[in-house]
Amino acid sequence: MKNQSLTFLIALAALPLGWCQEQFDAVAALANLGLDVSGYGTEQSASLIGQDASSLAARSVVLGCKYSVRQCAALALLSGQVAYPNSSAYHLEESGYWSNCQAEVEPICIYQPSTSTGVSAAILLSRLTQCPFAVKSGGHAAFANASNIEGGITINLAKLNEIELSADKKLASLGPGNTWYDVYTTLEEYNATVIGGRVAAIGVGGLTLGGGISFFSNQYGWACDNVANYEVVTATGEIIDVSYNSSHRDLYYALRGGGNNFGIVTRFDLYAYPQGLMWGGATIYLIEESPALLDALYSFSNEASSDPNAALIVSYAYTEGQYLAVTELEYALPEANPPIFNAFLATPNISDTTAITSLSSLTVGLNESNPGGLRDTFWTATYKVDRDLMDNLVQEYQLQTNAILNVTNLVPTFSFQIITTDQLSHMGSDGGNALGLTEADGPLILLSVAFMWIDPADDETVLKACQNIVDNTVEYAKAKGLDHEYLYMNYASQYQNVVPSYNATNQARLAAVAKTYDPTGVFQTLQPGHFKLSGAPAGSVIG
Numbered sequence: 001m002k003n004q005s006l007t008f009l010i011a012l013a014a015l016p017l018g019w020c021q022e023q024f025d026a027v028a029a030l031a032n033l034g035l036d037v038s039g040y041g042t043e044q045s046a047s048l049i050g051q052d053a054s055s056l057a058a059r060s061v062v063l064g065c066k067y068s069v070r071q072c073a074a075l076a077l078l079s080g081q082v083a084y085p086n087s088s089a090y091h092l093e094e095s096g097y098w099s100n101c102q103a104e105v106e107p108i109c110i111y112q113p114s115t116s117t118g119v120s121a122a123i124l125l126s127r128l129t130q131c132p133f134a135v136k137s138g139g140h141a142a143f144a145n146a147s148n149i150e151g152g153i154t155i156n157l158a159k160l161n162e163i164e165l166s167a168d169k170k171l172a173s174l175g176p177g178n179t180w181y182d183v184y185t186t187l188e189e190y191n192a193t194v195i196g197g198r199v200a201a202i203g204v205g206g207l208t209l210g211g212g213i214s215f216f217s218n219q220y221g222w223a224c225d226n227v228a229n230y231e232v233v234t235a236t237g238e239i240i241d242v243s244y245n246s247s248h249r250d251l252y253y254a255l256r257g258g259g260n261n262f263g264i265v266t267r268f269d270l271y272a273y274p275q276g277l278m279w280g281g282a283t284i285y286l287i288e289e290s291p292a293l294l295d296a297l298y299s300f301s302n303e304a305s306s307d308p309n310a311a312l313i314v315s316y317a318y319t320e321g322q323y324l325a326v327t328e329l330e331y332a333l334p335e336a337n338p339p340i341f342n343a344f345l346a347t348p349n350i351s352d353t354t355a356i357t358s359l360s361s362l363t364v365g366l367n368e369s370n371p372g373g374l375r376d377t378f379w380t381a382t383y384k385v386d387r388d389l390m391d392n393l394v395q396e397y398q399l400q401t402n403a404i405l406n407v408t409n410l411v412p413t414f415s416f417q418i419i420t421t422d423q424l425s426h427m428g429s430d431g432g433n434a435l436g437l438t439e440a441d442g443p444l445i446l447l448s449v450a451f452m453w454i455d456p457a458d459d460e461t462v463l464k465a466c467q468n469i470v471d472n473t474v475e476y477a478k479a480k481g482l483d484h485e486y487l488y489m490n491y492a493s494q495y496q497n498v499v500p501s502y503n504a505t506n507q508a509r510l511a512a513v514a515k516t517y518d519p520t521g522v523f524q525t526l527q528p529g530h531f532k533l534s535g536a537p538a539g540s541v542i543g
């Protein structure tokens with residue numbers, strides 16, 4: 001086995017170093033991991049490749065990847081499981097993406113490392129081959145290439161699935177291969193929880209790196225403000241612990257909202273809190289109740305701090321020929337119908353699942369109402385709270401949706417959340433996060449536009465309708481001084497400029513951190529998917 005893997009590695013190593021533009025010595029870094037690729041550049045290795053060096057010169061970074069099959073083979077022999085196209089394992093992997101827009105992207109292979117060192121080897125080998133990669137945690141990012149890569153290597157973190165609660169129940173160490181359902185069900189045995197996602201199958205990785213809104217955020221802040229320590233594999237393949245009081249304070253800041261731009265996180269140590277049963281669920285209303293619900297939402301935005309146990313989402317849907325309104329009302333204690341929700345509770349509903357239940361079962365309910373296997377797009381915008389603006393937003397949603405009702409199996413969802421001042425008050429802790437929001441900005445309306453459909457032929461129609469909703473409402477808000485530049489990474493489309501929206505100072509600070517830890521931009525160029533430091537992954541023009 002050892003000899004065989006050496007052969008692969010020699011063959012692989014012979015390929016690229018000479019053509020890398022970077023000065024980094026990946027061969028030496030691999031040697032530090034115990035991987036001997038010292039045969040690089042020998043006659044023997046050249047014949048193993050059977051390829052003249054010069055023919056590689058014109059290879060493009062994103063689509064090249066001619067030799068990544070050897071990289072896949074090396075990874076398979078070294079430290080993990082690798083699935084190739086047209087194998088049943090590969091199809092199973094592809095079906096693990098929530099959105100079909102991502103499931104249809106075809107990597108050359110999908111690699112499942114089972115250790116942080118295995119992740120390190122993947123980065124170093126990619127630096128050698130200059131073969132691009134993507135990283136997948138829960139696979140819930142909606143657009144193509146966010147956590148999968150056409151013609152590159154996809155690293156699925158599923159096997160990094162540690163869940164460990166410290167003896168004092170104050171810290172939970174979580175591998176990025178976990179879904180929040182795995183995490184919550186495990187911690188519930190100890191009457192503990194962490195600040196994470198509200199839908200069962202979302203991954204720990206993407207949600208936490210982009211921000212992370214939880215049912216408990218009015219009390220404890222967003223997920224990114226509840227990370228005590230990150231274990232990170234950097235561009236040089238080093239495995240480091242990153243906390244506020246470590247020697248990597250700048251990287252700690254950057255990871256709090258900076259997405260996949262700084263390294264691959266192989267463990268999140270999250271603050272844990274006591275949690276027993278709670279109350280919550282979904283309630284459906286006829287569209288005629290919309291004004292009353294928006295009145296209630298408006299009041300909540302100003303009164304949320306009177307009871308931080310409360311959380312809510314107000315959404316709109318279109319089904320079987322009619323628009324409906326839907327609320328998610330949640331309360332962190334096992335108390336039905338808490339008074340902070342009185343205005344909602346006084347609004348007549350047509351269906352109601354609220355009950356005293358566990359966090360994990362609430363996330364299963366929301367998982368069922370957000371099925372995978374469809375085409376999906378998410379769009380976002382942020383506004384100051386204004387009651388008249390809420391009406392304009394709902395009108396624009398209906399206007400744009402009405403124009404595309406010809407789209408087969410369209411499921412158009414439109415949701416309001418409030419970024420409360422309580423949530424914002426946690427964003428400055430431990431040096432602050434990267435999002436560019438301060439308490440003085442609040443409260444804010446956070447919009448998410450999430451449309452589902454089935455036929456790829458409708459992609460452009462649906463995307464343009466969503467873009468119109470965002471563009472037209474932001475224009476309306478600007479005219480009234482109600483706009484806010486912030487774009488939430490986890491709800492943004494591939495055409496939205498997320499990192500620059502954090503404000504110019506923070507964008508520059510993030511670029512400086514990247515320059516320190518990743519001077520040649522491995523995570524900017526070799527991992528092209530998702531929101532890069534310079535802007536949107538797909539430009540601004542649809543189609």
Ligand SMILES: Cc1cc2nc3c(=O)[nH]c(=O)nc-3n(C[C@H](O)[C@H](O)[C@H](O)COP(=O)(O)OP(=O)(O)OC[C@H]3O[C@@H](n4cnc5c(N)ncnc54)[C@H](O)[C@@H]3O)c2cc1C
Nearest residue numbers: 137138139140141147176198203205206207212213265530
């Ligand atoms: C049905 C549904 C419900 C949602 N509910 C919520 C919610 O309640 N609260 C909320 O805040 N958001 C929510 N979101 C948005 C969600 O946070 C984002 O979609 C997020 O990107 C999903 O994370 P993931 O790990 O599942 O996705 P993935 O697609 O696996 O990852 C997203 C991005 O993060 C990167 N990444 C993931 N893990 C790592 C890692 N360990 N190291 C480096 N990079 C990594 C990936 O490379 C990719 O670019 C929801 C989304 C959906 C579809």
Ligand SMILES: *[C@@H]1O[C@H](CO)[C@@H](O)[C@H](O)[C@H]1NC(C)=O
Nearest residue numbers: 084085086087106107108109
């Ligand atoms: C997978 O199978 C399809 C259908 O037989 C074929 O067209 C395609 O080239 C195969 N892909 C690979 C990478 O083998």
Ligand SMILES: *[C@@H]1O[C@H](CO)[C@@H](O)[C@H](O)[C@H]1NC(C)=O
Nearest residue numbers: 062143144145150494537538
């Ligand atoms: C995904 O990447 C492929 C290959 O680079 C590209 O052709 C495609 O347009 C990308 N998709 C999106 C939505 O950006």
Ligand SMILES: *[C@@H]1O[C@H](CO)[C@@H](O)[C@H](O)[C@H]1NC(C)=O
Nearest residue numbers: 188189190191192275276277
């Ligand atoms: C969790 O809480 C329940 C209900 O209060 C209690 O019966 C149980 O013993 C607690 N479990 C632990 C591990 O503390």
Ligand SMILES: *[C@@H]1O[C@H](CO)[C@@H](O)[C@H](O)[C@H]1NC(C)=O
Nearest residue numbers: 227228243244245246429430
């Ligand atoms: C960092 O260290 C200081 C000084 O010891 C301490 O007061 C603070 O609580 C520490 N912060 C964290 C997040 O550990």
Ligand SMILES: *[C@@H]1O[C@H](CO)[C@@H](O)[C@H](O)[C@H]1NC(C)=O
Nearest residue numbers: 283344345346348349352354
């Ligand atoms: C929904 O309506 C029922 C019947 O009137 C009522 O008992 C229930 O409290 C309502 N639920 C909510 C969340 O308003």
Ligand SMILES: *[C@@H]1O[C@H](CO)[C@@H](O)[C@H](O)[C@H]1NC(C)=O
Nearest residue numbers: 181200201364367370371372
């Ligand atoms: C979430 O939903 C998907 C289908 O959309 C399903 O495959 C998965 O098992 C569900 N997860 C949980 C924990 O309910």
Ligand SMILES: *[C@@H]1O[C@H](CO)[C@@H](O)[C@H](O)[C@H]1NC(C)=O
Nearest residue numbers: 403404405406407408458461
């Ligand atoms: C649906 O309507 C939109 C807007 O009028 C149009 O652009 C699109 O081509 C139509 N799609 C279908 C499938 O008819």
Ligand SMILES: *[C@@H]1O[C@H](CO)[C@@H](O)[C@H](O)[C@H]1NC(C)=O
Nearest residue numbers: 433434435436437503505506
């Ligand atoms: C950018 O955002 C940070 C908070 O993340 C804030 O402290 C700073 O003042 C903002 N800078 C500008 C120029 O707005």
